Amino acid sequence: MQFRSTQSDDSLVSFKDAVLRCLPLGGGLYVPASVTDMRQYFLYMDFNTSYPELVATVTPGLLQGELNPFSASRVAESAFDFEPELKQLDDRLSVLTLYNGPTGVFKDFGIAFLAAVMEELIKNKGFAMILSAAKGDTGASIAHAFYKRQGIISVILYPSGVIKGLDPASFIQNGGNIIPIQIKGTFDDCQRLVAEAIHDRPFADRYGITSANAINVGRLLPQAFYYLYAFIKVKQHLQEDLIFSVPCGNFGNLIAGLYAWKFGIPLSGFIAAMNANNAFGDFIRGKEYIPRPLITTNSPALDVSQPSNYKRLVAFYQEAPAVMRNMVYPEAVDDKATLAAMENAWKRHQLILDAHGAVAYAAAERYTKAREDYGHIVILATGHPAKQAGLISEILGRELEVPEKFRKLQHKTDPVALIDPQLDALQGAIASCV
Ligand SMILES: *Cc1c(COP(=O)(O)O)cnc(C)c1O
Numbered sequence: 001m002q003f004r005s006t007q008s009d010d011s012l013v014s015f016k017d018a019v020l021r022c023l024p025l026g027g028g029l030y031v032p033a034s035v036t037d038m039r040q041y042f043l044y045m046d047f048n049t050s051y052p053e054l055v056a057t058v059t060p061g062l063l064q065g066e067l068n069p070f071s072a073s074r075v076a077e078s079a080f081d082f083e084p085e086l087k088q089l090d091d092r093l094s095v096l097t098l099y100n101g102p103t104g105v106f107k108d109f110g111i112a113f114l115a116a117v118m119e120e121l122i123k124n125k126g127f128a129m130i131l132s133a134a135k136g137d138t139g140a141s142i143a144h145a146f147y148k149r150q151g152i153i154s155v156i157l158y159p160s161g162v163i164k165g166l167d168p169a170s171f172i173q174n175g176g177n178i179i180p181i182q183i184k185g186t187f188d189d190c191q192r193l194v195a196e197a198i199h200d201r202p203f204a205d206r207y208g209i210t211s212a213n214a215i216n217v218g219r220l221l222p223q224a225f226y227y228l229y230a231f232i233k234v235k236q237h238l239q240e241d242l243i244f245s246v247p248c249g250n251f252g253n254l255i256a257g258l259y260a261w262k263f264g265i266p267l268s269g270f271i272a273a274m275n276a277n278n279a280f281g282d283f284i285r286g287k288e289y290i291p292r293p294l295i296t297t298n299s300p301a302l303d304v305s306q307p308s309n310y311k312r313l314v315a316f317y318q319e320a321p322a323v324m325r326n327m328v329y330p331e332a333v334d335d336k337a338t339l340a341a342m343e344n345a346w347k348r349h350q351l352i353l354d355a356h357g358a359v360a361y362a363a364a365e366r367y368t369k370a371r372e373d374y375g376h377i378v379i380l381a382t383g384h385p386a387k388q389a390g391l392i393s394e395i396l397g398r399e400l401e402v403p404e405k406f407r408k409l410q411h412k413t414d415p416v417a418l419i420d421p422q423l424d425a426l427q428g429a430i431a432s433c434v
Contacts, residue, residue: 001062003217004033006311015063016121019114019218020128022210023198029311030217035262036062038228043264045232051083052076054232055113055225062221062263071120079116079145082108084226086233086378089349093364094378095357096230096244102144103137103165104384104406105301106223106253111138113222114212115145118152127151128208129430131197133190134158136301137387137409140165142212143178153434154212155179157190157426158415165409171416172433179433180413185421191308196423203427207434214252214308223256224263230378231265241268241375245364247356247382248272249302251280251309254328258316261327268375272330273363275302275338281330283313286321297335298391299355301383331363338362342395352396354388357381 003018004011007028013021018030041061045054055076060069067075085097101108122128130152132142139156146154147170154177156166163180170176183190194211198204214220227244234242244267246254257270272284276295283289294305307313317324333341338355341362345351353361360379368374385392389400416433419425 001036001064002033003030005029006031006315009033015066015218019118019121019216020208020210021198021204022216022218023195025199029215029309031312031315032217032221032259032262035259036064037264038062039264042228042232047233047236049232051225051229052080054229055080055222058225058228059117067117067120075113075116075120078119079112080109084109084229086230087351088234088237089351091237092368092374092376093349094230094234094376095351095353095381096226096378097381098226099354099381099384101141102405103141103409104387105137105141106226106380106382107138108141108145109226110214110219110223110252110256111141111145111212113225114216114218115142115149115152117218117222118210119149122151122208126208128153128210129434130154130212131194131209132156132212133187133194135187137165139163139180140409143167143170143180146212147176147178149177153177153179153207155181155430155433157193158182159187159190160184162412163415164412166413168413173416179417179430180415181426181429182415182418183421183426184419189421193421193423193426197426200423200427207430214250220252220256221259223253224260227257227260227265228263231260231267234376234378238376240373243267243269243271243367243375243377245271245273245360245367245377245379247299247302247360247363247380248274248280249304249307251307251313253380253382255309255312255316258327269326270328271360271363271367271377272328273360274330274332275299275359276332276334277303277305278330278332279305280307281332283317284325284328284330286325297338297355298388299335299338299359301356302359329367331366333359333362333366339395341365342392346396352385352392352400353381354383354385355391356383357385
């Protein structure tokens with residue numbers, strides 16, 4: 001599989017190049033140039049296939065020649081000491097739990113694979129610096145996945161505020177490979193600095209700079225694997241259409257699902273579940289997309305006014321606009337409906353969902369109400385309920401136990417450097433650390 005820029009399709013790069021230099025020149029993002037039919041690899045997998053087994057089998061097929069089966073096994077084993085879980089709730093509804101990773105969000109899956117595959121790709125012959133912008137628990141997820149990876153230094157840029165969930169023992173001055181840097185600015189400043197540093201070619205080449213943000217296809221592509229996993233777990237009960245309900249913020253998860261469909265999963269569509277920040281639904285329906293001001297909701301990871309995967313979605317829709325309109329159904333769920341869905345999921349299925357999962361649940365309910373014959377829906381539960389323990393105990397009237405690993409995510413730490421939001425300041429800080 002090769003990759004092209006969303007801005008042009010004339011120069012193709014390998015997976016390794018797309019991962020290690022994650023932004024093409026010219027302002028685009030990498031997307032697969034053509035998609036491999038993977039059915040021979042996964043159609044005959046059975047219910048007992050473990051997640052690392054699935055990843056180890058599918059990856060060499062996907063990355064033809066770039067990763068042999070032994071390397072792929074090492075990557076899968078070292079990335080995944082956690083697995084997704086598929087629970088069937090009734091004939092027409094299942095939930096795919098994606099929050100079993102170290103920080104309790106589905107992003108752990110893509111980040112863990114990226115860290116392991118990068119280590120394998122540069123093994124014995126190189127070095128890399130992974131430069132990422134972080135908010136929420138993404139910094140902790142990146143620090144966890146990249147800690148002690150051979151030949152890799154991980155620089156994490158934080159906006160003004162507090163830095164939580166990192167272990168100072170992993171910091172570079174204490175013998176580790178993690179460098180948290182606080183930027184006197186916003187998350188957008190951090191993202192801009194990542195792009196600027198990658199586009200400063202001499203500087204980027206000196207350190208081998210790439211990113212663990214979703215701009216990196218090495219993080220996006222492996223998110224397709226858990227859709228395959230869901231399919232092999234439900235297929236024996238499947239008598240009708242398969243549909244996924246995906247809570248959407250930056251639309252990375254949905255894009256990964258669309259790749260999984262292209263790999264050959266026989267599915268009939270996706271519900272793009274948005275909260276009140278739903279301007280992107282217009283684009284999906286084929287209308288003009290006009291970003292609207294951000295609304296704060298109780299599903300904060302979906303509070304996005306301009307999805308960072310916009311260019312990838314546009315590229316996907318350009319190929320077959322009519323097909324896409326029949327594949328992706330946008331639904332918008334406000335806070336009130338989200339909380340009602342949390343209650344319904346508990347009453348009907350003894351299922352505890354956080355607000356992000358509840359948005360997907362509510363969207364699925366709406367979708368089914370509008371149709372008689374709709375098939376089997378798999379809801380993606382993207383965030384661990386214990387991370388919204390307060391909200392959930394308010395709604396369900398029961399206390400949740402908060403695992404110790406999530407308590408540690410609240411520990412505050414000092415950055416290794418605090419700098420102005422300028423590229424030269426960032427370059428100076430990096431040079432003085434390594
Ligand atoms: C990031 C996140 C999402 C949104 O995923 P996108 O790929 O940005 O659409 C949904 N739920 C949770 C819990 C998240 O952390």
